[in-house]
Amino acid sequence: MKSSEFSVLIVDDEPNIRSGLAKGLKGEAERVDIASDAEEALAKFEQWSYPLVIADVRLGGKIDGIELVRQTAHKYPETAVIVITAHGTVETAVDAMRAGAFDFISKPLDLNLVRQQVRKARQHYELRIENQQLRSRLADAGQISNILGTCAAMQDVFHQIRQVATTEATVMIQGESGTGKELIARAVHDLSPRNGGPFVAVNLGAMPESLLESELFGHEKGSFSGASRQKPGCFEQASGGTLFLDEVTEMSAKSQVDLLRVLESGQFIRVGGEELLSANVRIVSATNKSVPALIDDGSFREDLFYRLNVIPIEVPSLRQRREDIPLLVEHFLNHFCDRHGRPLKQISPEAMQTLVAAPWPGNVRQLRNVVERMVVTHTDAIIHDHQLPLELQQKSGSNSRATLACTLSDAVEHCERETISAALAACDCHRENTAKRLGISIRTLHYKMGRYGLH
Structure with a gap:
């Protein structure tokens, strides 16, 4: 049987400590269970879910308290573990924290301190449940990331985001100003395997051409007047993550060629440098203009458009x-x-x-x-x-x-x-x-x- 209530499992091989803690914590949790060793504790997880475990570092049996922390963190990552250590054993407490313990308490036990730690763990648990419920309500209202919408047009956009996010495909977002194109770019990033990496946004329409190359690719010290130090560009800053190129159609002809070269080769050189660097980024671009019309009048390269527009997402006004x-x-x-x-x-x-x-x-x-x-x-x-x-x-x-x-x-x-x-x-x-x-x-x-x- 599983439960969403706040339950505590006390693990200690000393009967007096087990019973004393269980009795002292009755008012802090809806359910308090006990186990004499780590093996019994892990078996109890098969019948019940415990948001909090309090375990002594020294336990009888094959598994000690540190190993119990590791196994709990691996199998039940949402469970917090407070470990009980002998007085003055700082190294043991550090090992427990590195293994994934929520906190530690030194012997001799102070029941008031134990209660404080339990309340702290309960606050974390209740906040996590509240956040999960909030996300669920927002999802029911029609939301993905920070974007709201229940109409058919936005549901189509949400569907496209979910489909493309898990891939490495280049995305071009088109829509009028103020429709939330950057929010969509962030949603693609947040739902992608690259979400642990940076999301770097650059507005190409607000960037003077003289600075754009340095902004995108970086520069070496002394490469031009005022370059007092080496500076990484957006491609380096976004390494391992997503680079969002807003107002991409505002780029000059030269800048378009530079960007196309990077997209084709996956490599670039800092301004004033010689070292060939790899561009480990996913490109998401956006524009509020009709790209086919810009291609027709010669102001935007057709080959660059095809590189950027692998997956198009149209944002409704x-x-x-x-x-x-x-x-x-x-x-x-x-x-x-x-x-x-x-x-x-x-x-x-x-x-x-x-x-x-x-x-x-x-x-x-x-x-x-x-x-x-x-x-x-x-x-x-x-x-x-x-x-x-x-x-x-x-x-x-x-x-x-x-x-x-x-x-x-x-x-x-x-x-x-x-x-x-x-x-x-x-x-x-x-x-x-x-x-x-x-x-x-x-x-x-x-x-x-x-x-x-x-x-």
Whole structure:
């Protein structure tokens, strides 16, 4: 039988210590069990789960306390082990900690000190359970890493992230500014085997061409004026991890050639250097521009695009995922109320309709800023429509608002139908192009067309 309650297992070959600790800890745990040696303790794990074990270093039997710590850490990594050591045996305590012990207590035992250690272990256990439950709730709400979304378009993005994360494939993320492209890049990294390595982000659009080569590949001391020391570049800093190249389409022609050379060879040289270095990184890039159009006008290399665009991920705009706006608003409200020390606030139904119907040219970033502004500037517990930023009220328009039904779900459906209809018209009713423009699968498009009577 397994249990999620806080249970303690006491392991000691001295009956008086076993019984004394068991009696003294009755109020600190829902269950306290005892074992006379390590073999009996490990057998008890087959019937019950113990968040905490208290074991003497010296035990009768073939397994001593240090080895029990090692085996417990290997088989039951979420179990904390507090070891009991003889007075003044510092080396033994150090060995126990290196083996994975949570803490140690020296003899003669002070029951009050033991209780304090047990409470500390229990706090760690309860915090871990709370975090697991929180992650589960967020997953049910539609979340991967720090990205929220329950609409079909975002579920498609989540599916792509999970598929590509476990590979070494190069990823290009495309979407409007403010849609969360860096969050998606971080999610790919966090779910990948490289998540123990660094995630290094560089904004190529904000980097002068004269500094870009040094920023990416590093430089040697004295290689140019002001180079007073050797400096590793982003490729070295991200070694073993992920290098995120944001606004990759802003690179100059020369920089594109330099990057292409590294992607093809997997090697680079620092500015002013001679040593050939290996690029042990995974490349994830992003752009808010139409790359095919840039290729057509000659401002972006087609061969570089194919190197970067092995796995494309299209991020929908906020206008294409309006049904996620209430979820995002609630998330940002809770976040900023906590961050700024404000009481929790709510959005009135009318205000939420306005938020859902707004054009959001700045996408999720703009919505996040608007919610933070409302949290900081309004003291009311409920934020009403007239308290929203004026530009949102004006752009929503009274005529547009009058066409919305009085419920939030009706408002979302109205906006979604209009968006799909406009996209179909723009793509001359070509369904594959329409689905790509909307950032959804062709299957999702067919379903929504049937739902809204769009043929």
